[in-house]
């Protein structure tokens with residue numbers, strides 16, 4: 494894996510780019526109304542990646558947009574305490590986006606409400622940010638399918654920064670995370686994502702997201718079979734198609750996370766152009782918080798590639814990190830490299 498990304502991925506800062514959201518967590522029974530209390534967490538898919546990488550002692554920086562007020566200053570201080578370099582944060586606009594998610598529910602559910610219209614990030618437009626400054630010292634740029642789902646302007650900003658990062662020979666990763674509540678501006682993922690994914694060297698997601706966003710077909714009866722061997726075969730086919738259609742892409746990773754009663758069955762796959770690696774399978778009958786498990790997997794992949802770990806080592810680290818996240822309340826992981834490595838299934 495060491496030579497997978499030839500452009501010196503290990504030399505500089507890893508910049509995660511995306512919208513910071515505060516997660517507000519009402520309980521399902523409405524007790525929050527009597528208690529006058531609403532728990533919250535600092536979230537945002539790409540911030541979860543930046544948080545994990547900083548915790549794992551890699552040089553992690555974050556680009557988002559926040560309004561110029563005291564609350565933003567407090568949040569920036571909080572991120573800096575987590576060793577995230579917030580120098581790139583763009584201070585402009587009116588508000589910080591929110592999402593409400595009923596405690597114990599996941600993002601696919603009706604329990605998710607976005608309140609992020611007119612946020613500072615959503616107000617970004619091409620031509621506003623000095624990307625040369627933001628990308629100075631950066632060797633890895635990470636973004637996700639959430640940003641281009643916000644508005645045409647934000648999708649255009651993504652294209653702008655991706656072009657600038659490519660011109661600087663920066664390694665680029667993307668998480669194809671699909672959020673059905675977004676994409677409300679008249680465009681579907683398939684209209685937008687291929688033009689952005691073409692810049693990526695590492696693509697992470699799942700086979701259904703690749704179908705929806707990139708038009709890479711999944712066998713229609715694959716879900717009915719429910720068989721791991723069939724899912725892995727689909728992962729191989731999907732990954733091969735992606736690599737043949739997107740010449741910059743050198744590796745594709747897929748997660749398989751299936752609900753099993755109150756719990757989850759989880760495994761993952763990584764294709765590096767030669768071989769499909771599959772992880773150990775993790776099964777649990779109870780989870781604490783599903784939010785951010787995919788982000789933690791993404792961070793684990795970046796950690797492995799950045800440190801030139803072997804493909805299987807990278808995959809097992811990322812999978813263990815993502816699985817551990819299921820038992821942590823909040824959006825980002827709190828597990829160290831040591832804890833994650835020790836928890837890798839033997």
Ligand SMILES: Nc1ncnc2c1ncn2[C@@H]1O[C@H](COP(=O)(O)OP(=O)(O)OP(=O)(O)O)[C@@H](O)[C@H]1O
Nearest residue numbers: 670671699701748749750751783784785786787788
């Ligand atoms: N259309 C589908 N049919 C069947 N299973 C699916 C489908 N879409 C997603 N899944 C399963 O759900 C899992 C989680 O998908 P999801 O899109 O929520 O991942 P994610 O966005 O990475 O999660 P996270 O919120 O942790 O970041 C996938 O790994 C896959 O196994």
Ligand SMILES: O=C(O)C(=O)C[C@H](O)[C@H](O)CO
Nearest residue numbers: 536537538639784785788824
């Ligand atoms: O859904 C979003 O836009 C978020 O960023 C909220 C969560 O942090 C994210 O979905 C977790 O992957």
